[in-house]
Amino acid sequence: MLTSDDLVFFGVVSSSSSLAEAARTLNVTPPAVTQRLKALEQRVGVRLMERTGRGLALTDEGELLVAEGAAIIEAIEGLAESLDRRTSRVRGRLRIAAPYGFGREHVAPVAANFARQHPEATVALELSDHPNVLTADSWDVVIHIGTLNAAERLVTTLAPNGRVVCASPAYLAEHPPIEQPEDLLEHRCLALRENDEDVTLWRFSHSAGSARTVRIKPAMSTNDGTILRTWAIAGLGVIVRSEWDATQDLAAGRLVRILSDWLCPAADVVALLSTRHGRSRRSTAFLAMMREALNPPPWRLRDQSSSPRWPDNMLD
Incomplete structure (x- = not known):
């Protein structure tokens, strides 16, 4: 007999590239995911997933369970949401x-x-x-x-957040002035690779209406914003960081804003x-x-x- 927990579990596994990724999402160990998947297959009496050279692949029965299971979970959650909206209590x-x-x-x-x-x-x-x-x-x-x-989602803005170009006082003291976006081509630039964005293309706009685009060649890059900011504070180069993340270092003098007449795209x-x-x-x-x-x-x-x-x- 299947439960809603089984359907949620299999939905997570089916959307993961590996059992290890599913385990991280579910906050359990990979062996626990393997054992539960085997137990689920034994209960339904069919093979639900196959391991291939590219990772996990759903069988026809697995595809059916994902589709039907998602519809069932959606119906259950929809009912729960409808009931919750009839009460003033915040729960769930x-x-x-x-x-x-x-x-x-x-x-x-x-x-x-x-x-x-x-x-x-x-x-x-x-x-x-x-x-x-x-x-x-x-x-x-x-x-x-x-x-x-x-x-497929509603988007609502919670707070404004700009991006700023900055570097450490030590770096700026040892390198030529940066007065125009093009000057960055002669400097060590540090890039943050968080997603699929083209992080080497830095865009700028001026209050006078002009716009510039600079293709940097990162001297260093990372997928961690804290590491990037630490590198900049250590004098390793110029960064573009979110206002929320850089403000304290700017106020403390650990970083200095440059190209203040130019704006980066807001975030x-x-x-x-x-x-x-x-x-x-x-x-x-x-x-x-x-x-x-x-x-x-x-x-x-x-x-x-x-x-x-x-x-x-x-x-x-």
Whole structure:
């Protein structure tokens, strides 16, 4: 006999490139995923997945289970959402996805406050810098920095966030001045490879209406924003970073903004919501708390603390 948990489990496994990836998503060990998959196949009496040189492949029966299972889960969740909207109580499981750095500093404290205020709700927070993972339909709320193609989701802006070009005082003292975007071609530039964007193409616009595009040749690159910022502070080159991430270092003098007359494309903080059942009461409550926490944007306040804003009694 199949349960809704079985359907959710198999949906995660079928959308993963490997059992190891499924285990990370489910927060269990790979052997546990293998054993549960075998047990599921024994109960239904057919083979659901085959291992190939490219990874996992669904059998015909597996394809059927994914399709029918998704419809059943959607119906169950739709019923639950409809019932929740008939009550003023905030309950049920809130599934949140967010980028690593921003998630740790700004989303996790709000999730903690949400859990304190709504004890009947449970919270699952997943941090990842892979947009394709974040936009999967297994999340109620996806927090994202910048633009993202997500046609099947509702998008709402939570806070403004610009991008700035900066480098350490030591680097700037040892290298020629940077007065125009083209000057970057003679400098060590550091690139952040977070997704499929062309990270070597830096775009700029001027208040006078002109625009420039510079194709940099990264001296160093990484997929971790914290590492990139650390490299820049160490004097290894010039970076483009989100305002939310660079403000404290700029205020402390560890980094210096350059090309201040030129603007990089904005990267606002947005929330992506599933369109399947409309917005649940718990999603609405969480988004209200996120908006409150980000209004005004903490990175645009003069006096900032370097610590995340956790609830007081969570720090005891």
